[in-house]
Amino acid sequence: MPRSRTRNAPETRAAILEAARQRFASEGFDASLSSIVADAGITKGALFHYFENKQALYLEVWTNLQTDMARDTQKAALANRSPDDPYQAILAGCRRYLEWTTRPDFQRIVLIEGRGVLGMTEWMSNERDVGREVVRSAIGYLVQRGLIADDRASTLSVIVQGALHGAGLALARNIDGVTVDSICCALDSMLRQMK
Amino acid sequence: MPRSRTRNAPETRAAILEAARQRFASEGFDASLSSIVADAGITKGALFHYFENKQALYLEVWTNLQTDMARDTQKAALANRSPDDPYQAILAGCRRYLEWTTRPDFQRIVLIEGRGVLGMTEWMSNERDVGREVVRSAIGYLVQRGLIADDRASTLSVIVQGALHGAGLALARNIDGVTVDSICCALDSMLRQMK
DNA sequence: CGAGCTAACATACCAGTGGTATGTAAAAAC
DNA sequence: GTTTTTACATACCACTGGTATGTTAGCTCG
Incomplete structure (x- = not known):
């Protein structure tokens, strides 16, 4: 919903990676995907679109x-x-x-x-x-x-x-x-x- | 149920540790507690009685x-x-x-x-x-x-x-x-x- | 230009997980 | 012989990673 209608694939991917790095750094691998996608401002659908698991x-x-x-x-x-x-x-x-x-x-x-x-x-x-x-x-x-x-x-x-x-x-x-x-x-x- | 009515705490504890070692060795930390307690022939109740988590x-x-x-x-x-x-x-x-x-x-x-x-x-x-x-x-x-x-x-x-x-x-x-x-x-x- | 395809997401949902609350029977303590 | 504690079992829960299924914007090409 807050996501703008303009599609910007590389930025999204980078945002996921950045959010993941921070979460993994502070909470380890146990950091939930929910928290990561929340930080990145997207949903799990997007995450699994870019990363297999x-x-x-x-x-x-x-x-x-x-x-x-x-x-x-x-x-x-x-x-x-x-x-x-x-x-x-x-x-x-x-x-x-x-x-x-x-x-x-x-x-x-x-x-x-x-x-x-x-x-x-x-x-x-x-x-x-x-x-x-x-x-x-x-x-x-x-x-x-x-x-x-x-x-x-x-x-x-x-x-x-x-x-x-x-x-x-x-x-x-x-x-x-x-x-x-x-x-x-x-x-x-x-x-x-x-x- | 298959557990005999005789209480033998140390054996149970050792059985859990042994089952855990094997599972952790082959599947890593992801090995489920369900599989470990199944191997040890007990239930999760017993496991959490001996180990905090x-x-x-x-x-x-x-x-x-x-x-x-x-x-x-x-x-x-x-x-x-x-x-x-x-x-x-x-x-x-x-x-x-x-x-x-x-x-x-x-x-x-x-x-x-x-x-x-x-x-x-x-x-x-x-x-x-x-x-x-x-x-x-x-x-x-x-x-x-x-x-x-x-x-x-x-x-x-x-x-x-x-x-x-x-x-x-x-x-x-x-x-x-x-x-x-x-x-x-x-x-x-x-x-x-x-x- | 417009129909169709695909990329880029969102939504809804599921099986399985670690963990907890509660029950229960046997042993130990008094 | 009653009470307390130990040693488990059972039932259940919130949440997780992952999937299946939408939905919509942009590009292709006739």
Whole structure:
């Protein structure tokens, strides 16, 4: 009823995604679709016109956050390139990633719940894990420079990604003694000693 | 009705937990309480007599798995103590942990979904994270030996825990090039170079 | 231009869910 | 032997994700 008669598909879709992001960020996946469509100013009919089901909606919110983070992280890394220290760019990327972990929506949707919500079906199956791609490319860069053995790249990637993930969660929980600087310091020596 | 007239509270409780573990492992948190109570051979009345709500039930299943893993891991570590190499025990514990990550119920309930299900309320708040305690005590052991600086213990703990977590997930997803051995090898040099 | 098709929503409704209120019988307490 | 408590079962409810079915605006094309 309050909806204007002008049809504007992309705006509607964006409104749904935005409302969903906020609700998912504050209430988690349990946030009801009713509340989301109310926030977006539309009805469930519209929602199910654009998204197959609740998981699909969540997947898109999750993917958007993830890709935004990846882009920003890579941008930070490229901006801090140094000709005589190949680690500097990567460490700048790590620091930028840790900044993302302070965002409440990123914390809850990506760090905390995402894996469980999309679990098995989407997350497990394949390369939807954008974060992993970023880390892999960073490690690949070190391999290219001859700083890391080629056959260790995969293993070291998952370890570095896991370390970053754990560090981000620790920051989110603000565990004693864990700060952005202390983590970056630890990652610095950790990365430099990898071979 | 099929329930015998003899009251046996602990058995009933255990039956519920066992049924819940299996359902949660195969269907995730979405597994309906109806199916769980059917498996356990009781009714919802009994379930809600023992557990405040679905989350509380999940929390207990999750905690049990987590503590079993922690106990087993520490046992493995203590069994592999070596007087001239303090790292050996820890690495044995890591290997044992990675073995746990091959268990489907542990994968789904602890690695994938647990964080999201209990998120914020239980997991975030504090020391329900048994895994972290284990890692902290291992790092504490190295601090005691003078191998790691005291003020770095917290940060290194979350990094090591994250690395293990990520490695376990990678094994669960069987990502190319990642094996138990390759991870243990990487952890070996990583731990030994920490200071 | 106007008839028909389709995209973009709205409305009404449903099965199933977690959770609650209430009942009841056996054991334990006194 | 009465009362209280424990250990369940039964009946029920509000609400949820999802579906089936409208309805209307805009575009296509003769």
